[in-house]
Amino acid sequence: MLKKGQFKNAVKMNNIEKYFGHTAALKGVNFGVGANEVVGLVGDNGAGKSTLIKIITGVFPPTNGEIYIRDKKVSLRNYNVKQAYKLGIEAVYQDKSLGEKQDLWRNFFIGRQITDRLGFIKVREEKEIARKIMFDMIGFRGVGISAESKANKLSGGERQGIAIGRAMYFDADLIILDEPTSALSLKEVQKVLNFVRKIKESGKACIYISHILSDVYEISDKLIILDRGKVVATIKKSEVTLKKLSEFMLKYAHAK
Ligand SMILES: Nc1ncnc2c1ncn2[C@@H]1O[C@H](COP(=O)(O)OP(=O)(O)OP(=O)(O)O)[C@@H](O)[C@H]1O
Ligand SMILES: [Mg+2]
Incomplete structure (x- = not known):
């Protein structure tokens, strides 16, 4: 039984x-991600692959098909990035989303500041939240990193971590x-893979x-294989070894 507000699938797409x-780019794709499932898309x-996720994040609409988010059908005419975001979907791309010269905590709250009644940013509160999420929850360990570190001083994995931390906090x-x-x-x-483990642990x-492939295999509950716009396999991790999966994937490696 699902409790109120809970849902079975984070997203489901038909045809x-x-x-x-x-x-x-996509043909007759059926795709689903459970509420607390990590899906490796390969x-x-x-x-x-990217086309499929851009449809989920509302970057562009599908030509045909249905999308359900949190078990509710979305009206594709009104679906866009903002709407996807309201429905609890966040996409993380490397490098693109961070203000290079800004502090970690500022990056954390970009576009979503906590303000007081007069509209002033609550700096102390934001710093403290950013610190808590990045250090206690995501587990930042780097020497010399603090909530005040500039984004361009962070390592690539840590930058991914901020984006993931944001997605988790919001x-x-x-x-x-x-x-x-x-x-x-x-x-x-390894840091990024650990972040994905945290996503799973936090119920998302x-x-x-x-x-x-070995990374995807390690962290996924389910693997979905796309080949030239079609889903050719949906496999539970428990039903396949990495070796079998690699052999299977070779069939779909096309000569350029
Ligand atoms: N905006 C676009 N305009 C025209 N064609 C596009 C566009 N985006 C993607 N395509 C085409 O759709 C197909 C799928 O592209 P997509 O980027 O989804 O592949 P991918 O699986 O993410 O590949 P990669 O592993 O290289 O990132 C490709 O043939 C690509 O050229
Ligand atoms: Mg891509």
């Missing part, structure tokens, strides 16, 4: 089609990470897109 001109370059139900580790060192990648859902 999604997306055309860019004559190019069919597939070769151009498979349609209580997103579904956090989408599209290739968050592509520019990171091995150690930094995540879609994780990456070409590094």
